[in-house]
Amino acid sequence: SFKCLVEEVTATSRHYVDRLFDPDPQNVLQGVIDMKNAVIGNNRQKANLIVLGAVPRLLYLLQQSSSSLELRTECAVVLGSLAMGTENNIKSLVDCHIIPALLQGLLCSDLIFIEACLRCLRTVFISPVTPVQLLYTDPTVIPHLMSLLSRSQHTQEYITQIFAHCCKTPEHQTVLFNHGAIQNIAPLLISPSFKVRMQALKCFSVLAYENAQVSMTLVNVLVDGEQLSQVFVRMMQRDKPIEMQLTAAKCLTYMCRAGAIRTDDNCIVLKTLPCLVRMCSKERLLEERVEGAETLAYLMEPDIELQRIASVTDHLVSMLADYFKYPKTSVLDHDLKHAHELRQAAFKLYASLGSNDEDIRKKITETENMMDRIVSGLSESSIKVRLAAVRCLHSLSRSVQQLRTSFHDHAVWKPLMKLLQNAPDEVLVMASSTLCNLLLEFSPSKEPILESGVIELLCSLTQSDSPALRVNGIWALMNMAFQADQKVKVEIVRALGTEQLFRLLSDPDTNVLMKTLGLLRNLLSTRPHIDQVMSSHGKQIMQAVTLILEGEHSIEVKEQTLCILANIADGNTAKELIMTNDDMLQKIKYYMGHSNVKLQLAATFCISNLIWNEEDGSQERQDKLRDMGFVDILHKLTQASDPNLCDRAKTAMQQYLA
Amino acid sequence: SSSDSFRRWLCVQLQYPHVTVIRGYLSAAASLQSSAPKMAELGAGSLLTGDPAFNYQEHELNERLKRLYPAVNEEETPLPRSWSPKDKYSYIGLSQNNLRVHYKGHGKNHKDAASVRATHPIPAACGIYYFEVKIVSKGRDGYMGIGLSAQGVNMNRLPGWDKHSYGYHGDDGHSFCSSGTGQPYGPTFTTGDVIGCCVNLINNTCFYTKNGHSLGVAFTDLPPNLYPTVGLQTPGEIVDANFGQQPFVFDIEDYMSEWRAKIHSMIARFPIGERLGDWQSVLQNMVSSYLVHHGYCATAMAFSRATETMIQEDQTSIKNRQRIQKLVLAGRVGEAIDATQQLYPGLLEHNPNLLFMLKCRQFVEMVNGTDSEVRCFSVHSPKSQDSYPGSPNLSPRHGATNAHVHNTGADSPTCSNGVTPTNKNKSHNKYTGVSSASSSPSSSPSSVNYSESNSTDSTKSQPHSATSNQETSDSEMEIEAEHYSNGVTESSTRIMNGTYKHQEILQADDSSVDDSCSSRQLCGGNQAATERMIQFGRELQALSEQLCRQYGKNATHKKMLQDAFSLLAYSDPWNCPVGQQLDPMQREAICSALNSAILESQNLPKQPPLMLALGQATECVQLMARVRSGSCSFARVDNFLH
Numbered sequence A: 001s002f003k004c005l006v007e008e009v010t011a012t013s014r015h016y017v018d019r020l021f022d023p024d025p026q027n028v029l030q031g032v033i034d035m036k037n038a039v040i041g042n043n044r045q046k047a048n049l050i051v052l053g054a055v056p057r058l059l060y061l062l063q064q065s066s067s068s069l070e071l072r073t074e075c076a077v078v079l080g081s082l083a084m085g086t087e088n089n090i091k092s093l094v095d096c097h098i099i100p101a102l103l104q105g106l107l108c109s110d111l112i113f114i115e116a117c118l119r120c121l122r123t124v125f126i127s128p129v130t131p132v133q134l135l136y137t138d139p140t141v142i143p144h145l146m147s148l149l150s151r152s153q154h155t156q157e158y159i160t161q162i163f164a165h166c167c168k169t170p171e172h173q174t175v176l177f178n179h180g181a182i183q184n185i186a187p188l189l190i191s192p193s194f195k196v197r198m199q200a201l202k203c204f205s206v207l208a209y210e211n212a213q214v215s216m217t218l219v220n221v222l223v224d225g226e227q228l229s230q231v232f233v234r235m236m237q238r239d240k241p242i243e244m245q246l247t248a249a250k251c252l253t254y255m256c257r258a259g260a261i262r263t264d265d266n267c268i269v270l271k272t273l274p275c276l277v278r279m280c281s282k283e284r285l286l287e288e289r290v291e292g293a294e295t296l297a298y299l300m301e302p303d304i305e306l307q308r309i310a311s312v313t314d315h316l317v318s319m320l321a322d323y324f325k326y327p328k329t330s331v332l333d334h335d336l337k338h339a340h341e342l343r344q345a346a347f348k349l350y351a352s353l354g355s356n357d358e359d360i361r362k363k364i365t366e367t368e369n370m371m372d373r374i375v376s377g378l379s380e381s382s383i384k385v386r387l388a389a390v391r392c393l394h395s396l397s398r399s400v401q402q403l404r405t406s407f408h409d410h411a412v413w414k415p416l417m418k419l420l421q422n423a424p425d426e427v428l429v430m431a432s433s434t435l436c437n438l439l440l441e442f443s444p445s446k447e448p449i450l451e452s453g454v455i456e457l458l459c460s461l462t463q464s465d466s467p468a469l470r471v472n473g474i475w476a477l478m479n480m481a482f483q484a485d486q487k488v489k490v491e492i493v494r495a496l497g498t499e500q501l502f503r504l505l506s507d508p509d510t511n512v513l514m515k516t517l518g519l520l521r522n523l524l525s526t527r528p529h530i531d532q533v534m535s536s537h538g539k540q541i542m543q544a545v546t547l548i549l550e551g552e553h554s555i556e557v558k559e560q561t562l563c564i565l566a567n568i569a570d571g572n573t574a575k576e577l578i579m580t581n582d583d584m585l586q587k588i589k590y591y592m593g594h595s596n597v598k599l600q601l602a603a604t605f606c607i608s609n610l611i612w613n614e615e616d617g618s619q620e621r622q623d624k625l626r627d628m629g630f631v632d633i634l635h636k637l638t639q640a641s642d643p644n645l646c647d648r649a650k651t652a653m654q655q656y657l658a
Numbered sequence B: 001s002s003s004d005s006f007r008r009w010l011c012v013q014l015q016y017p018h019v020t021v022i023r024g025y026l027s028a029a030a031s032l033q034s035s036a037p038k039m040a041e042l043g044a045g046s047l048l049t050g051d052p053a054f055n056y057q058e059h060e061l062n063e064r065l066k067r068l069y070p071a072v073n074e075e076e077t078p079l080p081r082s083w084s085p086k087d088k089y090s091y092i093g094l095s096q097n098n099l100r101v102h103y104k105g106h107g108k109n110h111k112d113a114a115s116v117r118a119t120h121p122i123p124a125a126c127g128i129y130y131f132e133v134k135i136v137s138k139g140r141d142g143y144m145g146i147g148l149s150a151q152g153v154n155m156n157r158l159p160g161w162d163k164h165s166y167g168y169h170g171d172d173g174h175s176f177c178s179s180g181t182g183q184p185y186g187p188t189f190t191t192g193d194v195i196g197c198c199v200n201l202i203n204n205t206c207f208y209t210k211n212g213h214s215l216g217v218a219f220t221d222l223p224p225n226l227y228p229t230v231g232l233q234t235p236g237e238i239v240d241a242n243f244g245q246q247p248f249v250f251d252i253e254d255y256m257s258e259w260r261a262k263i264h265s266m267i268a269r270f271p272i273g274e275r276l277g278d279w280q281s282v283l284q285n286m287v288s289s290y291l292v293h294h295g296y297c298a299t300a301m302a303f304s305r306a307t308e309t310m311i312q313e314d315q316t317s318i319k320n321r322q323r324i325q326k327l328v329l330a331g332r333v334g335e336a337i338d339a340t341q342q343l344y345p346g347l348l349e350h351n352p353n354l355l356f357m358l359k360c361r362q363f364v365e366m367v368n369g370t371d372s373e374v375r376c377f378s379v380h381s382p383k384s385q386d387s388y389p390g391s392p393n394l395s396p397r398h399g400a401t402n403a404h405v406h407n408t409g410a411d412s413p414t415c416s417n418g419v420t421p422t423n424k425n426k427s428h429n430k431y432t433g434v435s436s437a438s439s440s441p442s443s444s445p446s447s448v449n450y451s452e453s454n455s456t457d458s459t460k461s462q463p464h465s466a467t468s469n470q471e472t473s474d475s476e477m478e479i480e481a482e483h484y485s486n487g488v489t490e491s492s493t494r495i496m497n498g499t500y501k502h503q504e505i506l507q508a509d510d511s512s513v514d515d516s517c518s519s520r521q522l523c524g525g526n527q528a529a530t531e532r533m534i535q536f537g538r539e540l541q542a543l544s545e546q547l548c549r550q551y552g553k554n555a556t557h558k559k560m561l562q563d564a565f566s567l568l569a570y571s572d573p574w575n576c577p578v579g580q581q582l583d584p585m586q587r588e589a590i591c592s593a594l595n596s597a598i599l600e601s602q603n604l605p606k607q608p609p610l611m612l613a614l615g616q617a618t619e620c621v622q623l624m625a626r627v628r629s630g631s632c633s634f635a636r637v638d639n640f641l642h
Helices: A002-019 A025-039 A043-051 A054-063 A069-083 A087-095 A098-105 A111-125 A141-148 A153-166 A170-178 A181-190 A194-208 A212-219 A228-235 A242-257 A266-279 A286-300 A304-312 A316-324 A333-353 A358-365 A370-377 A383-396 A400-404 A413-420 A425-438 A446-451 A455-461 A467-481 A486-496 A498-505 A510-523 A527-550 A555-570 A575-579 A582-592 A597-610 A618-627 A630-637 A643-657 B002-014 B018-034 B037-049 B052-068 B252-268 B273-294 B297-307 B315-329 B333-343 B352-368 B399-408 B469-483 B490-496 B527-551 B555-569 B584-601 B609-626 B630-634
Strands: B083-088 B092-095 B100-103 B114-118 B128-138 B145-149 B165-169 B174-177 B194-200 B205-210 B213-219 B227-232 B237-242 B429-431 B450-452
Touching: A002 A025, A002 A043, A002 A054, A025 A043, A025 A054, A025 A069, A043 A054, A043 A069, A043 A087, A054 A069, A054 A098, A069 A087, A069 A098, A069 A111, A087 A098, A087 A111, A098 A111, A111 A153, A141 A153, A153 A181, A153 A194, A170 A181, A170 A194, A170 A212, A181 A194, A181 A212, A181 A228, A194 A212, A194 A228, A194 A242, A212 A228, A212 A242, A228 A242, A228 A266, A242 A266, A242 A286, A266 A286, A266 A304, A266 B213, A286 A304, A286 A316, A286 A333, A304 A316, A304 A333, A304 A358, A304 B213, A316 A333, A316 A358, A333 A358, A333 A370, A333 A383, A358 A370, A358 A383, A358 A400, A370 A383, A383 A413, A383 A425, A413 A425, A413 A446, A425 A446, A425 A455, A425 A467, A455 A467, A455 A486, A467 A486, A467 A510, A486 A498, A486 A510, A486 A527, A498 A510, A498 A527, A510 A527, A510 A555, A527 A555, A527 A575, A527 A582, A555 A575, A555 A582, A555 A597, A575 A582, A575 A597, A575 A618, A582 A597, A582 A630, A597 A618, A597 A630, A597 A643, A618 A630, A618 A643, A630 A643, B052 B252, B083 B092, B092 B114, B100 B227, B114 B145, B128 B252, B145 B194, B145 B205, B165 B213, B165 B227, B174 B213, B194 B252, B227 B237, B252 B630, B273 B297, B273 B609, B297 B315, B315 B333, B315 B584, B333 B352, B333 B584, B352 B527, B352 B555, B352 B584, B527 B555, B609 B630
Parallel strands: none
Antiparallel strands: B083 B114, B092 B100, B100 B237, B114 B227, B128 B194, B128 B237, B145 B165, B145 B227, B165 B174, B194 B205, B205 B213
16 A cells, blocks of 8 residues: 555665765665665655755765765765655755755865765755755855866866856856956867857856956956857757757847947847747747847847847847747746746836837837737736736837827827826836826826826926836826826816925935926916915925025026026016015026026026016016116127027017017 | 780770770760769859859859758759840840849830840759748839749749749739739838748749748749749849858857758658558568678578568578678679579579679779789789789668669669778788788689777787688677667667677688788789680680670670770779779679579569668659659658768
8 A cells, every 4th residue: 555655665675874874884874875776867766865854964974074985976876866856855954054065075075076066065055945055154165166067068067067167157257257267268168068058158247247357357258269249159059959049149249239349340240139030939848938038128229230130130020029929828837937038028128129110110010919918917916017018018018109099009008007007116117217208298188187187196206206106107207297288287286286296396306306396387387386386385485486597506506597587587477486485586687697508598488478568567577677786687688699589688688679 | 925925816806096085985974974063064064154252152153052951953953043035025134144134125104114034943852842032122103023933934024923833022022923913022122122022832822022021922833834033114223142151140050950841840740640560570571681681691580580570581591692792892803703603503504694784893893903804814923913802791781871772763772781991991901920821722712810990899810711711601690780780779780690700701811911002903813813814815805705795785794894904905994994893893783683683583573672662762752853743852761861
């Protein structure tokens, strides 16, 4: 019976462990060898031996200098075999401190023993359950591993594989770089062993990722007299194994993104990009298609020329549509995972493709069911897919034409609004940024979004800790206020609250400040709106304007502020707030004589509005300002070299002449 | 001198004055050249233009086409090299060696469209075919089409508009697949762009490239025999073609490498399934029969023991054949004939053609001074030439020399026994002593101190007295089996051939060997030998006449005899237009023919099955080209011979 069988297995396992404690070293050795033969490919046996405490004893024997080399080696082999089992096995081994023990073993001079230890370490480190930090705890380990690279093809394979898996952060990259990883590993790229070449290549891809220092060094490395980039190009040849082509393309992509290779270099334009497009083909494995699309998206993100080339290469845009044909519903978990991975990779690549060129965006939206796919992607269960879908939508929303047509036709604002509720920050950033574009004045979606009561949500974004979310919140409000009804403006001011408005005017992030000023400017447009807002919030606004004009701010900020002042000066009642404020008038005078033309222009606008003829009390205002010396300044400005400024000053002067 | 008298006799006998012999050779050479018309044509073309840049371009073109399409036999299916001045619409003008196309019509509307085809259709044996077109000027409207069309398709049209016509158009970037309405395909193209067109003859698809970037598949299910085609429609449009004259912008060789790898892995992964055991025994029999055929006796026996396969022929028979082959390859054809007649009575009587070939060869060897009938006279002449050092041994060709297999055309490859010329020096013998018994008859080898210079064994100069040819030939066989392991690892041959220290050779008069070629003389420079040769020549002439009476005229025989006798028309036969006959390599063919005849007489296959399979595979690949299966380009037999 089954129970009987289990007991039997346990009994034999027990026997194997008992033999490890035999007083005769010969018997112990034979016991370890028998154990080795018993555990190969037998996961239950492995689990049994671990439960019965074989690991600490094996580690003890491995570490004892009194043990024979043969015994120590066999122990390392058995431990390596145990590590090949389930993730639980690895956890148990790591808990027994197998890593420091094996690393210690590497100090031995015997190559066979070193190789057995490295093989086991390799298996442990490439498991997702092993904390990679364990490789870096002892600072002597990395240099020692570097020195072992010269010992044999096996040490090369295992060590490079460990590095490739354990280099996860910029700190790891720096440690490996500082210990000569590049010089030590570069020669392995032309090793006679495919496995060594492949693992060395993987090392370079993880080392170069978002690392300018590594990338800049890599371009100058020669391998057997050949530039490293050319070695990578050869590895991308179409008769090479796909894994090698893909990894070499990643290396070149990372070097390019880190600024070490120009985006118009032939090795990128004619080799890396086409190679990555090929990886997206239906013939490739799912994992390869995902990695290929993600890497390609990353490669061309900042470069419109690469985006244009990719968009016509091998029908990439329609090839990506196939990524959505993998079954969405499946009983198998890993099928679902593949489906998610494929879709998010496709969305990312579409986002990158369409980020700059209007024609490409058009091509993407015209791809079969594309907008429907994005819309349904926005509400998928997987966060990764939702994020990628909204990124794609954001990229496409930069197109005026698409906003007017496909975005409206597919009512993308609905799922977008839904996405904005309770989403994680990274999704929120993308979604709110997209919303900003949907709220542009020519967007037909603006009306329904307003009606959906989005203002509260946007106002809450302006209170976020994330500057990106604050910017997007206030930006969206700014777009919303542009040429809006009085009702909407009142609602914005009410919902945001003056307190929050003034808090935003002192925001440490310049972008937030700029957009807030923009909002103010949009609120203060058309005369009745100006007078109404100023009658209720005039005092605070004037205070804020004073503060900004007195503070240390950029030209753009001050220009925007002077524009607000000019808007105020355009109001019927509001302009009195300036006329009665001599301090403010002095400030305007100062900026009319500023060295920056933009500020001069904005300040002149303001005065021009104040002295405009056809309005009540214009005579008094003209007189006061003449007395304050503004006419002289205006006269001087009519001689200005800048034609706009000159015109504006002349127009203002005419008000006096009339 | 006697050779002069023979020369006079020869002229009378053959009714050829001296000069005619030479002229005859020249005309033969001319006919050889005419069998390669391409070469002659190109030569004439370059003479006419006299432009060194053009010559250079032609050279580049030939080199590139050879590299890209090695499987194409241009005598059967020439490659496109330019646009055809005969296959174009009148609105098309050609210039720059028919590579530049310009439009010279009115260009009012689509009725003024005009196309031109290349000189030849794309051969299927290309596997992957590629050409590029550079847009020099888009002219007025840039209505340009680049593509493919079959012969006979209306040229008053742009490619793609009609049946069996395919095109990619610059103005809208659409592809036209035998239809007046296009499909959205790629970007538009204009002045300065380079458009490439690649035809995949393995899956019958086509894709285009623009400035080195692949645009993806445009057409599928293409028919065979399409011509590169371009069409123009408005004034000022000019395009230049690149059929390989210049490097391509797109990396077509990289694309080809992918397909080569695909086809190779398809072959490598061909499912064997449950037939694995059958396959193994078939392969073992192939190896075994090959070894037996060539007489690698000990190796064959060891192989059969190890693999438990049967050898049909008995060991003595193998050794007899081996001995005869050895004699032929050593240039001692007379002895080979004697041995054949003794061991296989009636064989040569039933094969008069073979006998005649052997006798002709014997005559050549007499000129060479290697045949025993003249050799016996040369003992007093230390300068007499010996060809043994350069004579072919029994190792079949390997590696690089395998190329000849593909040139055999319809004939299955023969089991050519040969050695590459580089082996010549290696197999030179060292002499540690000069035999005093130099007057011994040729049929019985004198004792010689001899050592193989490239022997892996350190034993040198072991004096050994041979008693019979039989033994000598055997032991030498062992030496060779050692040196040319023929796929069997060195260590295992060492075990199998434990007796290789016997270091006899067939050579009788090694004292007369002189490495330097400058001192070669007719019949070893011996008067008596020369007379014997002349006498033999007369006998040969008589045999020829007899055969002629008996079986009718035989052009091959006549040619053979002429060539052999022509050697005497020159004072230095080794450096004369027909001197190639004296090359020891020339013994291989006759040796192989004799071996095959013997095997046939014993009811054994005259060809080893391995060579038959190789020949069949080669034929099959060539047949694939003729039935337009493009994968033949990447499944070449020599890719699999290492």
